[in-house]
Amino acid sequence: MDESVVVSPDWLAARLEEPGVRIVDVRDPWEYEGIGHVPGAVSVPFDSYRDESDVDRGTLPGAKAFAELLSGVGIAPEDAIVAYDDTHGVFAARFVLTALEYGHDDVRLLDGDYSAWNRTYETTTDEPDLEPTAYEADPLSREESPLVGLVAVEDALERGALFVDTREDHEFEEAHLPGAVRFDWREVVDDETRRLKAEDELEDVLGEYGITPDREIVLYCNTARRISHTYVVLRALGYDDVAFYEGSLTEWLANDGEIETGPA
Template structure:
């Protein structure tokens, strides 16, 4: 199953008797005031991550996520398509969260609200769904893409490739040992607001040594930006990709070893 769907695919599916459930992860004022996709429910980004001081940006917990999807009127067997208006980076975090908590069919809209609104109709006001009783079924650890700090250390010992999805100045200030940089925005086409063509994506990944035969560990600061990269790599068929949710924030708090300094040609 491809985790990324086109706008035309979604527009066609919305005309069927069994349309996907659409989740808009923008803030409520954007959703209601600017407009949203037809039938979309609003699940703001800050509601599906832990905002506590001890775990900024981490998963909200399966019970909290279940309550959130229940409020949104979502069933466990629904096809979900998530979107935002920031090239999909916030919606990708929703997708990864749903996958970790056992939702099998969740997709990311290629592009975002702005891209959709150029070609397809939108609505305003809030959709009030009928509540469900959503029961998450979190993936067992051996099936989950999540990896903890000890797992990252073990992956380093095995020769895994660490991929930093942050900006260049962040990378130069501190990065995990041996990491290469892939700014998550590099894969997005500025004009279409969706992904660049597959051939172009494969080429830019190969330039950095990010190839499907490698064990890959993704990190950023608080797991938002790696969500988009994780979904893109899944879309391209990469199978051995780990998601370091604690990212550099946790690594530094634990006094993990880092590298600093100017990026080389592969990481600029």
């Protein structure tokens, strides 16, 4: 696994005291405050970096809002951020995707979640002292960004790209993009350890669905949350040609895009 994308609990534990490493807890505030958190972590709840009021932007919060959010918790553009949740990383992965889109160079997903961390390492209810920064976002250009829109998706369908639907069976059966394969995002997680499966296991699981590094891959779900996790995992495995359909099926259906129904 590429440690510039996904890091282990051991990696993080060895760097808790490093000033340039900032830890972001995206759980609900009551979990952060009442259950405990990784020492030094700041609270950035999932709802604070998700905005469903602007259809053209998907659910991204906007560069200005995101910059203000990070400024408020004392994060600077040069910091290395490690994000986690307690849901196998799916909400934290959305934070990773958002930070990358707004130009943060070093943002990583904790392999596992709060429960996985808590099995080995100490937690705390102490909140760190925060000194606000003057964070400025630097959004990726259209050429740099993995996010694609409706027209690009239509073109990818014409090219025969592999569309990967990360939703549940019943959702897929109701409607999916033409030719899509269904890949439940949770298949990459080991239920016992709550961490990602070993790299060779991941490659085998993905390969069973034809999700291989030589393919052009387009990810989608309903509102681009679940594909965030799959995107981060593929990126950590070295997949280069992975597009992220931010509008996902919500936008596709709103524009009367062609669909198929039935089981995978």
